[in-house]
Structure formats: C-alpha cells, structure tokens
Amino acid sequence: MSGFIGALIGPRVPPEERSRRPLRYLTPTLIFMLARVVLLVSIFVPYWHMELVAPQYPDGLFLTAYCNHLTGDVREIDGLNHYIGMRPLGEAAAFERAASVWMIIAMFLLVEGAAFVHSKWAVLLAIPAITFPLGFILDLYYWMRSFGLNLDPDAPLSSSVKPFVPTVIGEGGIGQFRTYAAFGAGYWLACLAAGLIIVGFFFHRRAYRPLTLRARAEAKG
Amino acid sequence: MKTNPTTHHARRLVLAAVAAGVACVAATPHAEAQTGRRRRGADQEAKAVELTPEQVAQLTKVANARKLNAEDLVAAAKTYTPSGRHDEYVLFSSGGQSGQVFAIGVPSMRLLRSISVFTPESWQGYGFSGDADPVQESLKIMGRPVLWGDTHHPALSETKGDYDGQFLFIGDKANARLGVIDLRDWETKQIVKNPLTISDHGAAFVTPDTDYVIEGGQYATVLGYGYAPPEEYKKLYRGMVTLWKFDRAKGRIDESQSFALELPPYWQDLADAGKVASDGFFFINSFNSEMATGGVEHGNPPFEAGASKRDMDYLHIIDWRKAEAAFKAGKAEKINGFPVLMLPTLVEGGVLHFAPEPKSPHGVDVTPDGKYMVVAGKLDPHVTVYSIDRIKRAIADKKYSGSDDYGVPVLDFDAVKEAQVELGLGPLHTQFDDKGYAYTSLFLDSAVARWSLGGETGAKAPEGPWKLVHKTPVQYNIGHLCAAEGDTVSPDGNHLISMSKWSVDRFLPTGPLLPQNFQLLDIGESGTTMPVVYDLPIGVGEPHYCQMIKADKLGSWKVYPEIGWNPHHQRLDPSAPKKGDEGVTRNGNKVLVKMTAVRSHFVPEHVELNEGDEVTWRITAMETAQDATHGFCIGAYNINLSLEPGEFTEFRFVADRPGTYPFYCTEFCSALHLEMMGYMHVKPRSGASKPASE
Known part of the structure; x- marks a missing residue:
C-alpha cells in the first residue's frame, strides 16, 4: 500500500499473525462495535429531564429531552413560561434536534471506520x-442560558421575574416552582459509548502499535 | 489453546460494559417521567397508630372541650378523611326538586359536586349559552321550556348486575323525563321525555346488562297527554311502564328501539329489575288498585283514604323478554307516535301477572341472588318476601286466585309468598349487604331495620332466616336508604346511608326551610352493632334515592382527551378553533367568532359587531392541566360557559342590544385571571352612539 494512504490507515494484519492471536485484533473491533450499539440505543432513551414542582401541581410537571425531541408537559410549561416571557421550548435547539439522529449515525459510521x-x-x-x-451539555447550557436571559420585556410578569439562567443540572427554582434537572439514561449511554471508545483505543494501540513499529523498522532497515 | 491475558481482560471489560449498559437502561427515570407520576402528600403511608400518653391527654382535652364522648371519637375516626386522601365510595344521589344529581364521598360525606340534569345551572355553564341553547331546547316539553325537574331515582349502568361505572340515569318525576349522564366527564348527555305520560315515579331502574332503562309511571292519565273527565277514569285512564333501549356504544337511549306497556290505572310505584335467578323479569309495586278518583271537595273520600281502602294491591310481575319479543313482532300500537303493547296483548302473551301485596306498599327490591323480591309494606308493618321459583311455578301451573278488571291474572298469594317479616311501622325500601342481611327503612319508626334473609344468601347471617335483628334510630323520617352497592348482585356492606327527610333539631336553624339529613351508618359488624357515624345536611333539594359505587370503578377523565373536544358528541370537533386560527369573520349580518382561551387571555380580545348581527361564537379551551378550567360570560346577554380543559363550545345569539360589553373568565384561573377579559362592541344601527334624547 502506498505512502500517504498507507500511513493514514496503518498497517494491515498479516493473516498468519491474525490467526496466531485472533483476540488481540478482535478486541478493539468488538469494543468499538459495542460503543456504536450503545450510542445508537441512546437515541431511544431520554438524555435529560426536568421535574417542576409547585403547590398547584401536586403531580409535578415533567420535561423529557431525547436527542431529537422533547416530551412531557411541554404545552403546560410553555403556557406558564409565557407569563415570564420565555420563548416556547419548541424553538430551542431546533437544528440540533433535527440533526442529532444523523449526527449519531455519522458518529456510528466514523467509529466503525476507526476500527x-x-x-x-x-x-x-x-x-x-x-x-x-x-x-450535548454545552449546547443545553447555551440554550437554557439564551432562553433564560432573553425574556420578553413586555411579558405579564416581566417586572417580578428578571432574566435568569435556569439550572441545567440539579435543583433550581423560579417563581413558586422548584426544578429538579438530571441527565437521563440516554446521556449516560452516550458517556458509556465515549468511555468504551477510549478503552477500545487502549486495545487498538496494543494491537496495532507493534505492527506500525515493525513496519517502520522494516522500512528503515 | 493458551488464553492471552490481555484478551481475557478485554472480554471481562466488554462484559462489564454490557452489564453497565443494561443497568443504565433499567435505571432510567424515563418510565417514571412518562407514566408513574407521583402524588405528593396525597397518599400518606398509613402507619399503625400508637398514641403516646401525651397524645391521649391531648385527645381527651379536645373531646372534653367539644363535649364528645368515646363513641363520638370513634365515629369521627371512621369518617374523618385527611386532606388529599380519597373516599372509598361515591354516592350518586338524586337532588330532588333541584333537578340535579349530587356526588358525595363516603365515608367522609363530603359533597364532591353537583351534576345538572333538568335545571340549568350557571357554574357548569348548563343552559346559559345564548339563543337556542341546546340544554334549554332539550328541556322543552310541548314547545315550552320546563326548566326544573324532581329527580328521584338514579340508576348506575350495570354489567351482569353489577355497577360498571360508565353511565348514570336519573328520572324526573314531575315531568316524566330521563337524563343520561356520562361518567367519564360527569355531564348530562341526553334528556328523554316520555311521550305517554306527564309525570312518573319508577325511574330509573336498569336491567342487569343495561339493555333497558325502566321508567314506571305513577299517576294514571290518558296516555299520550290526552283528556278525560274523572268519571271515565276506569275506562280511559291508564298506567304504563316504558322500556328505554340503551345504546351503550353511543351512550344514548335509542328512542326508536324503545316501547311501553299499557297498565291498568293503578298507581305504579317503584320498580326493580330481576337478576341472576330472576333475570328477564322486572317488578313494579302499585297502589290505588281501588281506582279512587278523590274529590274531597265534592264530599268524596280524599285520595289518601280512597286509595288505601283495600287490604291488597298488586305487585306487577313483568317478563320483559316476552315483552321485547312482542314489540319486535310488531304487536305494539302507537300512542302519540310511541309504540305501546296494550293490555290484551300483555295478558295473551303471558307478559304481565299480578301478585297480591299488602296494601299500598312502596319499594320492591330484588335480593342479590335474584331469588327473592322484598315488598315493603308502608301501611303494613311487614316486609313481604316473594320467591321467583314460586312465582315461576305458579305461572306455569296457572295458580290464579282470579283476575283483575282488565283481565290480568292474579297469582295466588300463598303460592308465591315466601315469608313475611314484621319490622315496624312504615317500611319503605330495602337494601342488602354481604353478610346475609337486608336493611329496610322504617319511615314512621324513624329507624333502619336490619333483618336476616333466607336461602343460601341469608345463611351467612347467624340469626337464622327471616328474622328482625336490630333497629337503629335515625333522625328523622327516613325515606330511601342505600348500602354500598346494596342493590347489585354483590353488595359490599360496610356503609349505609339513611336519607332522612326531616332534620328538625339536628343542625343550626336555617329559617323555616330545613335541610334533609343524610346519615351514615356503619354496618361493618354483624348483629346489633350499627351506629350512626355522620350527619350531612343537604340544603339544596329533597333527594329521594341514591346509589353508592366503589370509587375505583369510575373512569373519570382528568381533562378532555384532546384539545377541541366536543363533550356532546364525545369526540374531537373539526370546527373547534385552533391556535393561530382565531378571528372574526363576517358574511352579511352573519358573524362567526373563533376564539381560544388559555391562561390568561382570550384571542381575540375585541369582537366588533353591528346591532342585529346573528352571531355564532366558538371557543376552544386550550388547557391540558387538570383543573385549569376557564369560564366565559357576557353580562346582560345571559351567557356563561364552563370551559373545561380541552373543551370546545359553540353558542349563538343575536346582538340586538348595542353597547360595549366586557366579557371575562368566570373561573379564577390564574394570577392574571382578572386580566383575562375582552370587549364585545355592538355598534348601534344608526351609526355612532348618540345621546338618548336625539
């Protein structure tokens, strides 16, 4: 294989070497595969959720964010937010939500490439x-901050509720509401995928680094 | 093969990662966020109570300060229901002359709400939506609005003889009407007027699967609202019972499949449908088999004497499956356009039999197993118990003691009578429990009698069959009574309501008009223990019957299923205004207003009209939160609506009075409730508003 491309994709494993130590070369591929599956599964699991509790909502209000959509009491929360002049939640991170599934599929393919x-x-x-x-967390913070700080100055409660940055994780409060926000399982799955990829690279290096070094030595010698 | 330590390690890592992933998904709060909503503070964990000496001292102090004895404290503990705790049962009670139905929680005896049926009521926006209001239209009789009812007997829909919690029927004695209430949204969906009779009494009672809703008549008249002088009473006056076919899928009575039975002009009283052993029959009491026509002003005996002269009246035994077959075979004649099976058809077809019953009885109640019919004596101190086996045998063997003036065969009393139990003075109505007991109200004694049944059902009672066990005094003049699911195939026992007609001294004086008294009796223990534990004053009408259903059988909606819901049709209404779709459109003098309501504003907030405009106004309540109800009123136009979350309403009126009319939300919906308003501007015909003198 020629120079640049060869250097880029690295050495191939000679068949006799692969059959001698199959697991050494299989392990990184398997771990990457697992990471990709975990990442894909995360699409179907909430990334973030918030519960809002106030006296007149004894059952609480829930907001659940998947990577590509919002569910829960969005309508009710939007209704309440209009009093303080906050824009409807549907307007937040519209691009990200539209693109997220494609982004995750792209990541899926890229990690496959990495193997x-x-x-x-x-x-x-x-x-x-x-x-x-x-x-994800930076984007979430960006939008929460943007929404919280850009309240409609003509909203009914604009004089009593000043622009604020909602609490992205943990307990916060606004008006009579206490808010409890936490990452969902989807987020932790994405983290797990990232962790698995890092672990995978440990085995990736263990498998292919010696081949690279050998190739380099052969080139020199 | 030698295992490479690295790959071994890697395999373990992969396994661990998979396990972590599975655990992660399992532990997701997703499920809770979507479905498992917690109720905060409502269902406190019931902990076993152990009173400390300090708490006992405190309790004693309170009891002494409020002059409560130990039984009072126990009664309080049996009924007190802490905030957020829900009642075990819901009592659906007739509202008497209020024309409504009341829903009351048991054992707390708290009024949950009223449901308007025959009387417009403004909070529910029932009958206050402008011209040609559908409620007001449904309440018209012979073209004239009759805006009240005398609600008597509620009947919960049944499946296999047990309450299913889906629908509630209620009769209006004064005007012979039936109301159908859907228990998903607790709203009246249909009013049916009987085309044969002006007033009735024996409504509503349902057959075990709610195939038919039974409406028994009372005061005989010429069927079809006709005229005849009292001299022609025997010849032309008639009693009747109507079988209203219920279409459960539509949630409506199907008038086209309904029919009536012509009955002799005795005054038919209460009814009850047979079940289990007596399925296929229903039973109606009667009085005035004397056919007295009163006329005290002419020196005749008054009705009260004339109608009580004979020792026996007639228990009507009706085989409704035979009646249905005769109706379907086209044997009915039309009176006022309504099919009626005439007396000769009934006699010929074996549909109708009589059994003698001690004079002027009131209730007839079928035992849970369907084997016995209990007739309460009213003017006789006994309850008389008939057995369905004996009745069927007597009919088969034609054991008649004769026939009445109209040719209806009268079964031999001794052949059909199972037992008579002497209870006391003025027995009126009977209910049942799960311990083999029956409970009968004693009007004159002002007491509830507990007595043991016979047969297998009665075998549970330790006292032996057909025996008076105990009487608990109630205050005062008890009419109906109601045990938990006490008229179904599986009564629950535990709670019993005495619907006491007089309260006299029980409550603070409220002028000469006093409330009725709903008294809760604890019937949880067998034998002679049966105390009164609560008095609930009812200061909004004189209720008659009520039924008590286990609360968890009710599938009440918390909000309407979708935004733009039409409660009348129980479906999404395509003409419900949507967000962004609001506005006022004009076509000549016809104006369409499309409005939405959401906390805390209406869209639009200004509606410009010209004097004489014919206005159709549609509002969608955009709310989805439980209890986020709005109201909508236009003062001086007699309009007030209840806009429950998701509800769509349309109303019409002619803007015939110029001026500037504020409209506003009549429910305190939010902190900015007062700001939830707008103006309807009705521009005078002559142009700009001018001083009155010009």
Missing part, C-alpha cells in the same frame, strides 16, 4: 463520538 484504521489517526474519527456528551 479499520490501524494508525493513530483512528482517534480523529472517534473524536466526535468521544466529545458528544460534552457537546
């Missing part, structure tokens, strides 16, 4: 999946 790239550049392919949980 075939046997050089250090494989890491590059996995960076989106590894940083995805961090990206």
Whole structure:
C-alpha cells in the first residue's frame, strides 16, 4: 500500500499473525462495535429531564429531552413560561434536534471506520463520538442560558421575574416552582459509548502499535 | 489453546460494559417521567397508630372541650378523611326538586359536586349559552321550556348486575323525563321525555346488562297527554311502564328501539329489575288498585283514604323478554307516535301477572341472588318476601286466585309468598349487604331495620332466616336508604346511608326551610352493632334515592382527551378553533367568532359587531392541566360557559342590544385571571352612539 494512504490507515494484519492471536485484533473491533450499539440505543432513551414542582401541581410537571425531541408537559410549561416571557421550548435547539439522529449515525459510521484504521489517526474519527456528551451539555447550557436571559420585556410578569439562567443540572427554582434537572439514561449511554471508545483505543494501540513499529523498522532497515 | 491475558481482560471489560449498559437502561427515570407520576402528600403511608400518653391527654382535652364522648371519637375516626386522601365510595344521589344529581364521598360525606340534569345551572355553564341553547331546547316539553325537574331515582349502568361505572340515569318525576349522564366527564348527555305520560315515579331502574332503562309511571292519565273527565277514569285512564333501549356504544337511549306497556290505572310505584335467578323479569309495586278518583271537595273520600281502602294491591310481575319479543313482532300500537303493547296483548302473551301485596306498599327490591323480591309494606308493618321459583311455578301451573278488571291474572298469594317479616311501622325500601342481611327503612319508626334473609344468601347471617335483628334510630323520617352497592348482585356492606327527610333539631336553624339529613351508618359488624357515624345536611333539594359505587370503578377523565373536544358528541370537533386560527369573520349580518382561551387571555380580545348581527361564537379551551378550567360570560346577554380543559363550545345569539360589553373568565384561573377579559362592541344601527334624547 502506498505512502500517504498507507500511513493514514496503518498497517494491515498479516493473516498468519491474525490467526496466531485472533483476540488481540478482535478486541478493539468488538469494543468499538459495542460503543456504536450503545450510542445508537441512546437515541431511544431520554438524555435529560426536568421535574417542576409547585403547590398547584401536586403531580409535578415533567420535561423529557431525547436527542431529537422533547416530551412531557411541554404545552403546560410553555403556557406558564409565557407569563415570564420565555420563548416556547419548541424553538430551542431546533437544528440540533433535527440533526442529532444523523449526527449519531455519522458518529456510528466514523467509529466503525476507526476500527479499520490501524494508525493513530483512528482517534480523529472517534473524536466526535468521544466529545458528544460534552457537546450535548454545552449546547443545553447555551440554550437554557439564551432562553433564560432573553425574556420578553413586555411579558405579564416581566417586572417580578428578571432574566435568569435556569439550572441545567440539579435543583433550581423560579417563581413558586422548584426544578429538579438530571441527565437521563440516554446521556449516560452516550458517556458509556465515549468511555468504551477510549478503552477500545487502549486495545487498538496494543494491537496495532507493534505492527506500525515493525513496519517502520522494516522500512528503515 | 493458551488464553492471552490481555484478551481475557478485554472480554471481562466488554462484559462489564454490557452489564453497565443494561443497568443504565433499567435505571432510567424515563418510565417514571412518562407514566408513574407521583402524588405528593396525597397518599400518606398509613402507619399503625400508637398514641403516646401525651397524645391521649391531648385527645381527651379536645373531646372534653367539644363535649364528645368515646363513641363520638370513634365515629369521627371512621369518617374523618385527611386532606388529599380519597373516599372509598361515591354516592350518586338524586337532588330532588333541584333537578340535579349530587356526588358525595363516603365515608367522609363530603359533597364532591353537583351534576345538572333538568335545571340549568350557571357554574357548569348548563343552559346559559345564548339563543337556542341546546340544554334549554332539550328541556322543552310541548314547545315550552320546563326548566326544573324532581329527580328521584338514579340508576348506575350495570354489567351482569353489577355497577360498571360508565353511565348514570336519573328520572324526573314531575315531568316524566330521563337524563343520561356520562361518567367519564360527569355531564348530562341526553334528556328523554316520555311521550305517554306527564309525570312518573319508577325511574330509573336498569336491567342487569343495561339493555333497558325502566321508567314506571305513577299517576294514571290518558296516555299520550290526552283528556278525560274523572268519571271515565276506569275506562280511559291508564298506567304504563316504558322500556328505554340503551345504546351503550353511543351512550344514548335509542328512542326508536324503545316501547311501553299499557297498565291498568293503578298507581305504579317503584320498580326493580330481576337478576341472576330472576333475570328477564322486572317488578313494579302499585297502589290505588281501588281506582279512587278523590274529590274531597265534592264530599268524596280524599285520595289518601280512597286509595288505601283495600287490604291488597298488586305487585306487577313483568317478563320483559316476552315483552321485547312482542314489540319486535310488531304487536305494539302507537300512542302519540310511541309504540305501546296494550293490555290484551300483555295478558295473551303471558307478559304481565299480578301478585297480591299488602296494601299500598312502596319499594320492591330484588335480593342479590335474584331469588327473592322484598315488598315493603308502608301501611303494613311487614316486609313481604316473594320467591321467583314460586312465582315461576305458579305461572306455569296457572295458580290464579282470579283476575283483575282488565283481565290480568292474579297469582295466588300463598303460592308465591315466601315469608313475611314484621319490622315496624312504615317500611319503605330495602337494601342488602354481604353478610346475609337486608336493611329496610322504617319511615314512621324513624329507624333502619336490619333483618336476616333466607336461602343460601341469608345463611351467612347467624340469626337464622327471616328474622328482625336490630333497629337503629335515625333522625328523622327516613325515606330511601342505600348500602354500598346494596342493590347489585354483590353488595359490599360496610356503609349505609339513611336519607332522612326531616332534620328538625339536628343542625343550626336555617329559617323555616330545613335541610334533609343524610346519615351514615356503619354496618361493618354483624348483629346489633350499627351506629350512626355522620350527619350531612343537604340544603339544596329533597333527594329521594341514591346509589353508592366503589370509587375505583369510575373512569373519570382528568381533562378532555384532546384539545377541541366536543363533550356532546364525545369526540374531537373539526370546527373547534385552533391556535393561530382565531378571528372574526363576517358574511352579511352573519358573524362567526373563533376564539381560544388559555391562561390568561382570550384571542381575540375585541369582537366588533353591528346591532342585529346573528352571531355564532366558538371557543376552544386550550388547557391540558387538570383543573385549569376557564369560564366565559357576557353580562346582560345571559351567557356563561364552563370551559373545561380541552373543551370546545359553540353558542349563538343575536346582538340586538348595542353597547360595549366586557366579557371575562368566570373561573379564577390564574394570577392574571382578572386580566383575562375582552370587549364585545355592538355598534348601534344608526351609526355612532348618540345621546338618548336625539
């Protein structure tokens, strides 16, 4: 295999070497595969949820965010938010929600690619999946902040509720409501996928680094 | 093969990761967020109470300060229901002359709400939606609005003889009407007027699967609202019973499949449908088999004497399956457009038999097993018990003691009578429990009698069959009584309501008009223990019968299922205004207002009309939160609506009075409730508003 491409995708495993130590080469592929499945499953599980409790809502109000949609008492919460001039939740992160499933599928394919790239550049392919949980939380914070700080100054309660940054994780409060926000299982699955990918790279390096070194030595020698 | 330590390690790691993933999904709060909503503070864990000496001292102090004895404290503990705790049963009570139905929680005896049926009521927005209001239209009799009713006997829909919690029927004695209430939203859906008779009494009672709702008549008249002088009473006046076919899927009485039975002009009284052993029959009491026509002003005996002269009246035994077959075979004649099976058809077809019953009885009640019919004597101190086996045998063997003036065969009393139990003075109505007892109200004695049944059902009572066990005094003049599911195939026992007609000294004086007294009796123990534990004043009409259903059988909606719901048709209404769709459109002098209501505003807030406009106004309540109800009123136009979450309402009126009319939300919906208003501007015909003198 020629120079640049060869350096990029790294050395191939000679068949006799693979049959001699099959698990060494199978392990990173398996772990990456598991990470991809876990990431894919996370699409169907909530990433974040918030419960709002007030005296007149003894059952509480719930907001549940999947990577691609919002469910729960969105209508009721929007109705209450209009008093303080907050924009409807449906307007938040519209692009992200529309793109998230495609993004996750792209990450799925990239991590699959990483299993075939046997050089250090494989890491590059996995960076989106590894940083995805961090990206989610930053994006969530960005939108919460943007919504909380940009209240309609003409809203009915604009004089009593000043712009604020809602609590993204943990307990917060606004008006008569206490809010309890936490990551959902989907988020933790995304984190697990990121963790698995990092672990996978440990075995990836253990498997392919010696081959790279050998190839390099052979090239020199 | 030698295992590579690295791969071994890796395999374990992979396994651990899978396990973690599974655990992660299992532990997801997703399920709770979507479905398992917690009720905060409502269902406190019931902990076993152990009173400390300090608490006993405190309790004693309170009891002494309020002059309560030990039994009072126990009664309080049996009924007191802490905030947020729900009652075990719901009592659906007739509202008497209020024309409504009351729902009361048991054992707390708290009034939950009223349901308007025959009387417009403004809180529920029932009958206050402008011209041609559908409620007011449904209450018209012979073209004239009759805006009240004398509600008597509620009947919960049944499946296999047990309450199913789906529908409630209620009769209006004054006007011979039936109301149908859907227990999903607790609203009246249909009013049916009997085309044969002006007034009735024996309504409503249902057959075991609610195939038919029975409406028995009372005061004989010329069927079909006709005229005849009292001299022609025997010849032309008639009694009747109507079988209203119920279409459960539609939640409506199907008038086209309903029919009536012509009966002699005795005054038919209460009815009850047979069940289990007596399924296929129903029973009606009668009085005035003397056919007295009164006329005290002409020196005749008054009705009260004339109608009570004979020692025996007639228990009507009706085989409704035979009646149904005769109706379907086209044997009915039309009176006032309504099919009626005439007396000769009934006699010929073996539909109708009489059994003698001690004079002027009141209630007839079928035991849970369906084997016995209990007739309460009213003017006789006994209850007379008939057995369905004996009745069937006597009919088969034609054991008649004769026939009445209309040719109806009268079964031999001794052949059909199972037992007579002497209870006391003025027995009126009977209910049942799960311990083999029957309970009969004693009007004159002002007491509830507990007595043991016979047969297998009665075998549970330790006292032996057909015996008076105990009498508990009630205050005062008890009419109906009601045990928990006490007229079904499986009564629950535990609670019994005495519907006491007089309260006299029980409550603070409220002027010359006093409330009725609903008294709760604890019937949980066998034998002679049966104390009164609560008095509930009813200061809104004189209720008659009530039924008590286990609360968990009711499938009440918390809010309407979808936004834009039409409660009349129980479906989403395509003409319900949607958000963004609001506005006022005009076509000549016909104006369509499309409005939405959400906390805390109406859209639109200004509605410009011209004097004389014919207005159709549609409002959708956009709310989905439980209890987020709005009202909507236009003062001076007699309009007030209840806009429950998701509800769609349409009303019409002619804007015939110019001026500026504020409309507003009549339910305190939110902190900005007072701001939830708008203006209806009705521009005078002459143009700009001018001083009155010009």
